[in-house]
Amino acid sequence: MLITIRQAAERLSVSTKTIYRRIKDGSLPVVKISEKDYRIDERDLEAFIQRLKTA
Secondary structure, three states, X not given: OEEOHHHHHHHHOXXXXXXXXXXXXXXXXXXXXXXXXXXXXXXXXXXXXXXXXXX
């Protein structure tokens, strides 16, 4: 399931700005819906969380 940037930020207890930084640096893959609209696959977010836990 795809979730919004805001939902991902809430799940990680960070700001949306932090999520956008992770997208920009390539550590969090996204699906581009339109010019300014992105979604994150929940599986990718879970993998990102696991990488954070092991870092």
